[in-house]
Amino acid sequence: MNKTDLTAIQQELAITLPAAYRNLIEQRAAEIQDAGCFEEHLSPLFINSERVIQCNEMQREKDAGTEYVFPLWWETYFLIGTNGGGDYYCLRLDNEPGVWMIGADCGDVATLIVPTLDQFVDQLLADHVTEVQRQADLDRSRLGFQLENAAHRRAAAGKSDAKNSDEWFDEHRVRSLFRIIDRLPHKVSPRKLRLYGIACCKLIPALKEGAHCTAAIELAERMTLGEASEDARVAMEALLRVEVERTVKMSNPLRWRPTAVHGLFQSDEDYLRDTPIYPRDPSLAKVYFATSYALHGSPNGSDLEANLLREVLGNPFMPVDFEPHWRTDQVRALAENMFESQDFTKMPALAEALAAAGCDDSRILSHCQRESGHVRGCWVVDLILEKEPDPSRRELPWDFRCHHPRIDAKALKARLEQFGTLGSPPRSLDSFPAAFEEPSNRGADPALQLFADWLEENSDPNWADYIRIRSVLDERPPGDDYIDLFERQFECAAGMQTKLLDLDNLYFSGYQFAQDAWWGSETDHFQRGLPSDILAVSPGQDAGPPEQLIARLQSMVQKTPLRGVDFQEYFADSMLQILNSLAGRELNGIAFQNQLRSGMTSPAIPALASLSHAPRIERLRIQGGIKSDNDALNLAAAPLNHLRRLDMQYGAINCSKDAADQLMTSTWFSQLGQLYCGIGEDCAETAAQHLSQMPQLHSLGLSRPPRQTLIALSNAEEFQSLSRLYLHGADLTGEACQAMCTLKAPKLIDLWLSKCVAKAADLRALLTSPLFDHLRAVTFAGPRLNERSLHLLAQSNCASQLRILRLHCGDSRCIGTFKSLGSTVLADDAFPSLTTLTISHPFSKKAKHDTAVLLRRLNAPNLRHLTLEDCEFDDECAAAIGENPSFANLTRLSLSQVYAPDSPVSPKRIETMIRSNNLKNVVELKLRQIALGDEVKMFADETVLPRLKSAAIGGSKSSNEAAAFVKSARPIVYVN
DSSP states (O other), X not given: OOHHHHXXXXXXXXXXXXXXXXXXXXXXXXXXXXXXXXXXXXXXXXXXXXXXXXXXXXXXXXXXHHHHHSTTGGGTEEEEEEOSSSEEEEEEXXXXXXXXEEESSSOSSOEEEESOHHHHHHHHHHHHHHHHHHHHHHHHHHHHHHHHHHHHHHHHTTSTTHHHHHHHHHOXXXXXXXXHHTTSSSOOOHHHHHHHHHHHHTTSTTXXXXXXXXXXXXXXXXXXXXXOOHHHHHHHHHHHHHHHHHHTTOOSGGGHHHXXXXXXXXXXXXXXXXXXXXOOOOGGGOHHHHHHHHHHSSSSOOHHHHHHHHHHHSOTTSOOOOOGGGOOHHHHHHHHHHHHHOOOTTHHHHHHHHHHTTOOOXXXXXXXXXXXXXXXXXXXXXXXXXXXXXXXXXXXXXXXXXXXXXXXXXXXHHHHHTTOOTTSOOOOGGGSOGGGGSGGGTTSOHHHXXXXXXXXXXXXXXXXXXXXXXXXXXXXXXXXXXXXXXXXXXXXXXXXXXXXXXXXXXXXXXXXXXXXXXXXXXXXXXXXXXXXXXXXXOTTSOOOOHHHHHHHHHXXXXXXXXXXXXXXXXXXXXXXXXXXXXXXXXXXXXXXXXXXXXXXXXXXXXXXXXOSSOOOOOEEEEETEXXXXXXXXXXXXXXXXXXXXXXXXXXXXXXXXXXXXXXXTSHHHHTOSEEEEEEOGGGHHHHHHHHHTOTTOOEEEEESOOHHHHHHHTTSOOOSSOOEEEEEXXXXXHHHHHHHHTOOOTTOOXXXXXXXXXXXXXXXXXXXXXXXXXXXXXXXXXXXXXXXXXXXXXXXXXXXXXXXXXXXXXXXXXXXXXXXXXXXXXXXXXXXXXXEEEEESOBOTTOOXXXXXXXXXXXXXXXXEEEEESSOOOHHHHHHHHHXXXXXXXXXXXXXXXXXXXXXXXXXXXXXXXXXXXXXXXXXXXXXXXXXXXXXXXXXXXXXXTTOOEEEEESOOOOHHHHHHHHHHOTTEEEO
């Protein structure tokens, strides 16, 4: 580029170039051109005038990313290069010094990168020289690594771990190497990973220029030497966290610099207990991730980082046995010198000294003969200096942490650890109060009840009540108090602390404390009010050996209240070994996937039949169901004497009639209290007969039941205990409907229909049948009710006592069935005992949107829970909720306008409703797509909804400042 090019740029862009840019081109053009590092299309400094003009003009266009975030940016800035990620380096046209960054992904405020343009260019040139040297070193070291890897392969040939060893040396992506490490029966030590992380961080260009980074690396190195205090670690981690948050929106490689260094400061204790059951990619093991993004713009890494990991760990699947007599004075002195100085030029001399001492291990000698690629943490130097203990002897407890706003974390953890049973004498009911022998308390765990009392005494009555409620719901058949307890669990759940217990990523998305679908398994991981279920393997990770899992499960049952494990598709071949272990005998809930094709046998199911003991398993979930006669026969033979709940999620009992007979007449199956499954065509009729003969079956879910099953129910015996029935995907037309109408279930109080097919006549017959005589909870999610069918429900014998009514009316396009709500029987005192009302997508295309009329006329003085989804909620609706006495006892309110293009309700009317006396008892509030704007600030006032435990305000169109204000004043209110 020359003066002519500069003139062309000025003319084309109609600007006066900054003086710094003109001086740079006029004085250093040849130097920049000769460097050979600015020729790429996405270069940080454009050296072609056409590229400069093209870039500036392109980003001026109306739909360009930079113009969108920085309108009229060209009046202030001149683009000189790019980071390749949507952002651009630029100079100010007013000649204010510095190189700045603007663009689509770096925030909406220009960022100063360096003080002067010359410094910017000097750093780019220096980074290029460093990169050229690094590549040269890498090329020289490749041959050495190849020779060393070959030695490792020869040593592993024919050994039991040869496959893992081969993969360890074949893999070029460091991300995959970490997945291979997960197969180890032990965890890599924090010291080793920190040393590896330090070596990775030192690869990042201009690391020393990052805020705190130089001091951080020095402190991290002192940590590996045991010379750093915990206070220093915590302080540095906090400083780096601030830097990470400051740069998180930047898209250039510099954002990854503080992220990488920050990962070095995870505490050793946190790392060691962070992954045993459900890995969360602990920070210390993910430093490579940020390093790779900084170096390559991807998470996979390169040969360089992969070789560094092998440099530090050697072959973790087949460690070298180092003979003591190889540690001569000369060998030790050379190793100590290199460890202290971090100068590894004497590695060939170390190879000679080791050979002279009698060392003939080709892996050690080939490693030392490699001239480059060595760092502190080198596995041979560590072996010589005995820096690392035998990792297989390190105890890896599965642990948990407590966080509570009022109760001391140590005290809370100590109380929870009392639920561990291994190594402790069994609890005896003799030690518990006689009150637990009362009929209302039978079946509840006395230890849980005492823990609930302790919680209440220590200022958490909410969790205490949740435990009491869930104990009853989870351990007893639904009784007269079922509806009240079911609703109260939601009210308690609203106040549960989602991070009360840090249980290493309990399931996928935190805790599910309550849900409408009693037949689902989503709340299983919080059974009886305490954490219950955990995943055995993190998604995307390797399972590891069964011995490793057994050791971790033993720690889990010794030290935590957890007793349930979801094995997913893993450990099927080892299930017998795991369940026969001391820890396996303590599990009360297991789940696994049967992924085999129909007619094949899952190895996990025969394992249950081969158990040498009667396990404590109370809950069993087989995702995929049973798919063969062998599955059914093996399951029938299993000693599942304590089993009370069986779920066949996404599956069915698919076997012959004879095999189904043996399964469903087995002692344990006939004693089930809760069953969810599909039914295969071959055993459709016999299954119906057996279901009716199960004396304790109180909750039944049938997924896509064959018509033969439903028809056979009409000839079946009376269901003695059935209280809850869920039908999904059932054909309720004709003869099948008549069969359901004659179903003998006098104790049925909860009916849930989902995606079932029924014609108008069928629905009319069903609603007027004895099936509806005693119901207290009804959910229609297909067939969908309309005005006429709702009227029939109001005429049924259950109408006056109905407590829960859920109407999910929308089809696949969210178009409903009602032409009006205000003219329905809901507005005519049809259901005076209602305590929960849910209406979802009610209106048809040509409906009269009169939700407000319904809300004005509704007479339900006991109503506690109200959910309105896409009911055209407007100002009149808000006024009705604030004024109608029927809403004076609301504890939960959920309003959603998901599919409304514009919110039909004004912020002021919502505020008036929220501040009304009717909502003084609300503990949980959900507003979605209700445009509150900055009126959301009212939630910062604790006199607004004074009993509120939780609020989620989504799509409110509130400013970030307003959301932050509310969060700061009242953290229980989440504004998005």
